[in-house]
Structures are given as C-alpha cells and as structure tokens.
Amino acid sequence: MKTDFIPVDYDYFDFQGRNYAKIIGRNSKGKRICIIDSCPVYFWAILKDNLNKKKIDKLLKKIREIKLDVKGRQTKVETAELHEKNYLGKKVKAIKIFATNYKDMHDVADKLGMPEIEKRRGYDLSFITHYIIENKIDPLCWYEISGEVLNNSDEFGGIDTNLDVDFCIKLESAKKIPKTEFNPRVLCYDIETDALEIGKGEILMISLVGENFKKVITWKKTKNPQEYVEYVKDEEELLNKFCEYVKKVSPDFLVGYFSDGFDLPYLKARADKFKIKLKLGLDNSQPKFSRGVNLTGKIKGIVHIDLLKFIRTAYAQYMKSETLSLNEVAKEFLNDTKKPFKIKHSSELKQKDWNEYYEYNLHDSVLTFGLFQKFWPDLLEFTKIIQEPIFNISRFGLSKHIENYILHNLHKFNEIPEKQPTYDEISQRKKIGSVKGAFVYEPTPGLYENLAMFDFTSMHTSIIISMNISKATLLETKQKNSYESPEIEEGNKKVKYYFSKEKGFFPLLLKDIFEKRKEFKAEYKTNPNRMTLARSNAFKVLSASAHGYVGFFGARYYSHEASASILAFVRKFNIETIKKTQKKGFNVIFADTDSVAFTREGKSKKQILEFLKKLNDELPGVMHLELEDFFKRGLWVSTRKGTAGAKKKYAMIDEDNNVKIRGFETVRRDWCQLSRDVQNYVLRQILKDGNEKKSLEYVKKIVKNIKQRKINKQDLIIKTQLKKPLSEYKATTPHVVVAKKMIENKIPISAGTLIKYYVSETKGKSKLVRDKVKLPEEPGEYNIDYYLNRQILPAVENIFQVFGISLKEIMEGKKQTTLGDF
C-alpha cells in the first residue's frame, strides 16, 4: 500500500539474527502506522596509508573470512568493501565491514588487530541513530511511503498481531515530501499520592488532559464530584482505568512534568505491588526504565515526554523562574499557576477537601498540556535540526545534541565518525586542565548617562565558522595560507595554533544552527513575546554550546587546541572592539566576552550606527556586531572588598524605561526577598531619577521596620539549593545544617532540594550563622543584626557609595541627633 507517513517513535528488534527498525507514526488521516525496515549494519577499518593493492586485497580476504562465536551465537563478517573516505577531514582508504547484527560489531571490531589497520570506527553509534543516518527516515518529517501490509502475517514472528496500530507495513520505499503540518495527539497526566518516595504511598488519583479531554480518575469518593471526575473501586482499578484511557485516547505523546522521576515510576511500582501489568505500550508492554541515576521511562509506540527535562536543557538558562517547579514555569509561560491546595495525607482530608484536590490534580495536567503546546514548536525545531527521535531530543543534554547533529550530517562530507573517548582518554583530557576564558573589562563605579551597547551575534560560533576551527581542521604545523590563532599561553610557553583554510565539516555544520539562531532572534525583535524570546534563546543555547562541546572532555570531537583558539579569538575581538570604541572618542564602561557598553559622548544615534557599520566592515567571515540597545542610564558599583569596579554586575534603563539588571543581589535567589526587593527598588529609583534621594529615604524606612520587627518573616527566608548529597559536603554551611534539621523532621531532601531557612535570634554566643538558622515554620524571632548587617546593608551599601554616601555610618550613627528620626 501507499500512504503518507510521519515517523514519531523509533524502536528496533532482532529477528532471525538481524536488526530491524520499528517506527511508529501517523498518516495525514490520523491513522497510526508502524513501519518495519532494515538497513545494512557496518563499521569502518581505516587503513594505514602506505599499503599497496596486493596487501589490501589480502586483508579484505582475511576480513571477509572472519567468523566468531558471540555468547554461543555464531556470526560472521558478511562482506567487506574498500572505500575512499574522509576521516577528520583527511582522505583515507577504509574498509567497510558489514556485520549481520549491530550488537556483534564490537566483537567483530575486536578481531581486527591486523597491523595494516590504523583505526576502527563507527561501531559505537546507537542502532536507531545508525538507521536514521543510513535510511534517512528522519523523525517528524513527512514521507510518501509504500510497502507490504502485514496482516496477521507470521513474518517477523507475527509482530503485527500484537501491535495496536491501524497498519503495519514492511517498508519498500520512502520519499520525503515537503508537507509540514502535524498536529500530534497529546495526553498529559499527573498523579497524586500519599507519599513522595516512589511507590511508598497509595495513588489517590490520576488526571488526564488532552485536546477536548479532561478527566480525573479516583477511588477516593466524596459528595457532588465535578463532571470530569470518574470513580473506580480501588487503586488497582485506578491503574487499569488509566491504561484503558491511554489506549482509548491513543496519544502520540504521553506528557508529564517530572514524570520520569515521579509519576511513571510510581505507577509502575504500584502496579508491581498489585501484581498487575501496566499495559501502556502499543504492544501491551509495560514502561521500561533506564538504569542510572536519572531515570527515564520509555513506553513502546507512545513517546513519553518529561517536559521538565527539555525545559531544563533548552530553556532554564534564560528563564526568569528561579526553580523549575511546574508552578513557576507555568507562571512564566502560561501566566497561570497551580491551584491553591495544601496537600495533606489523605487520612487528614475532610469530605469537602476532595473536590479541591480533584481540581488541583486536574489543573496540573492542564498546565502541563499548556506548556507542551508552548514548547511543541521548539521540540519540533530541535528534532528537525538534530534528526534524533523526539524521545531523545526531550531528554539529552546539550553536548549530546550537538554531537548527534554532527553525526547525522557526516555523510554529506563522506566522513567516518570519530569514536567516543575511552575512560582513559577522558582522564587525560581532564588532566590537561581548563583553557583560559573570555576577557572581562573592569568598570569604574558610577552612574552614567546616555549609553550604547554592542554585542557580537553568537560570538563563539561565528568565530568557529569564520576561522574554520575544529579538531579536524587543526594543522600540525604552521602553514602558509592558514588561519592563525592569537598567541596562547600553554604552561610557560606561548604558542599559536593554525587551522586549514579548506572548509571543515564542523564549522560548515554550525552555520546551519547559526542561521537559525539569527532567524529566531529577528523573529523575536519583530514580535517580542515570551515564546519568541524563548525560541530565540533555545537556539542561542544550542549555538552557544557548540564551543562548550569542543571543550567538553566527553565529546567525540573534543579539541583542547580548538577550544583554546576559539577563546583566544574571543578575547582578541572583544579587546579590539573596546580599543576601537575608545579611539573613536567614546568612554567604554564595561565589556564582557562579547559585549561592549560605552557612553555616547554627545554623539547621535545615527553616528553610533555608522560607527557600528564601520566596525562590522572590519570583521572577518560571518562575525557580526550588533546594537543591543541605547540606554538612558547605567549604574556600576564597586566590589564588596576594595574599590575595584565589580564585574558582571550592573543595571541599566533603556529609553522605554525597561530596566535591565544583571548580577545584582536582586536577581540572586540565595538572598532573602526583602534584600532583593529593597535593592530592586533602589536600583530602579536611581535609574529613573538619576539620583539617590528617594531611595535613601526608602532604605531608612526599611531599616526602621526591621528594627521594630515589622517585617514579615516570609520576606526573610533564604533559599539555597542542595547541590550534592549531604555526606559530600566538606564545609558545614547554614543550608547543610538546615538540611540535617529537615531530615530530623522527616522532610524528604535530596541533591537538588531547595533549602529554605531564616536566621533567628539565639541565646548562644556563637557567631556562626549556622547556629542561628531555623526552618521557616519553626517558631522564633528573626535576627535583627543579621538582616541589617548581612542582608540589607550589603545589598545597597555599594550603590549609595557611588553617591558618596556611607550607609554604614548612617546606620551606626543612629544616636546622632541629625538622624533622630532614624
């Protein structure tokens, strides 16, 4: 039969010793289709370059005869061919060695100890990645396919009979078609339980939300349930009902929030307890979990997506939310929040509470559904660029994304893939140590008027592209007509690295990401909203990670020299821009990595833009400097110790009165809300008025309030994240002490928990903060001295210092009559 088809979920199976890809997707009529396809499996043996034809023929013959026994299974090399390939950009002769089964390739590779073979490559990709590269059945792209329909066929061991799809097709041909629209069927879910530890409590209810579908299934009954509530007998039936509804809705994506770490493993654990099967897969299989620290839950045929993971890698860096809790993320992207409901153990809930609980549960899924819709375009975009199944796209980290993007495109360059580093290689790389980073200009503290700020577009990536930097293009020796890095200090020596002018695959590939980044940034500029900003940032992240990837010890294409060179160029271009700006007569206030801010010195905007154009004319390749914005005022302060200007800390106000605050305590979550609010007020007021008068009065008022204990304790809570298991801490910090208290109080904590506490008055004479900390709900009075001198004062002291005001003197000199009201 012929149909159109969009691949969504990828899986594979073995049949009669061979590998087959099993791809679940849809056609445009919404029918669910499974296609079964195979591809040749092979890897490469790269030959030493001095071999004559006779030797190679002999070697080929020898390889073709390889037979081996893998755990009792007989297997052999199917065939072997000689090819002209590229490896790390260099021409090589390589033998393509075909194996019967993908799993055998390691063992076959191990048999190739012949001296003629220089390297073995290409046997460490996942089968799915290999398959997609080989047959080009790219995820979430439309195809016109034809093939034989399997209907109760015994081919492949009767695979189609156990599969809940409309058609199971043995693929014969597939052609990509330009169609784009695809509205996936989505079902979001969320569970409520009586204990947080996986499987330790009863599951009380499950909510399900999809397009025109809302349901809360529960066995906890009350009067007058909402119309979306459906009752079941008990927890066991709840689990069955859940599976039933998933089957009925038949979603392409089953989406949760932190569901890899909570909802799905919980459901599985409870099902195990009742000895029932959680038949969620299209083949009625149960969800499978990866081993390791970070659980991932996989359901056959339905893509299980844990939105939290995708948001974390692709967006977290650029989000306002301070935690990635559903509540905060929903607030930022949907302008909606969780329903207010104080969760208690079900035994403590009153009849009337249940309705609220149902609603609360439902709404979590509603939020997840909303978020999925918001992030769907990005998941789609990432999937299309990187060409990995969306299951991986939604979970992998940035280095894997970059790496997969490269692997899926190597064929365009006739390149043999590099292997993953071994454990020893990783240790070696770590030993070399870090490379010198970017340049940060030390600002002179002060309040400045009329500023302009320039920044480079995707600086590192544009440098990689323009100077052709990569592991493969690195030249061993200096050559004429090559790209030459600035001088780099390596140990005590100064060296330069050289890169070929012949375009390498890595820089060429990055261009694609670079251009997408530009496109989405422009989209944001013309249509600024949360979502276009997020998308712009997502590609900013991807683009920015290209350099991080090169310097990442676990990367296939890691290169210390390339990484050092990229950063040397970053410093060079930033410093050059600073110098040119100063030479033009501007006063450079600060610069950090890829940006320069300076006062306009009476120059018109037109003149500034002309200057910018001139700067751009002098930049190589795709490097581009752009105007970030014009600013009415900007404030820089000194560091806490000493008089030097603090780097990475500033506040500016643009001509539409938008305030941009970087690095200040205002934006740091490990300061109490009061400090942050006060500093925020002060910064904004000063930027607006151009002087400190109003803010000083405000601070005095706050100080008075603190002393009179008028401050709400809620505003004094300090939040610090536990970054590792308690046992690994060498220092006994306040948040570690609080974490221990939490354990005593049976509050579950783990690495990642946000620890909350306040500093209280204590009788003891200890000066250590950790001896004064209390849990938010613990009774006690806040420590006036601490909040004055270690929270409020440090947050605003440096700001007033810019105006020559010593807040410390004012605060301590309260007995002076001139400050009687204080």
Added chain:
DNA sequence: ATATACACGGATCCCCTATTTCC
C-alpha cells in the same frame, strides 16, 4: 559523567597571635 570560563560574595575553615582564664 553528560557544554565552557569568569566572577561575586557569603560562610566556614584553618592558622596564627594576642589576650584572658585558671591553677
């Protein structure tokens, strides 16, 4: 295990010296 370096700043740790306490 899962992108990089630079930077701030709080809190503790640790060593040293001066002062206080105790016998």
Added chain:
DNA sequence: GGAAATAGGGGATCCGTGTA
C-alpha cells in the same frame, strides 16, 4: 608565673549562583 582556653584577624577554601 605558666599552661590552657578563647578571641579575633585574615587568607584559603568551599559553596552557590550569577554573566556571558
């Protein structure tokens, strides 16, 4: 008077969280 305990200064280190 001398030993032990304590206070406090200051740099090193740990730790978390920012900017880019």
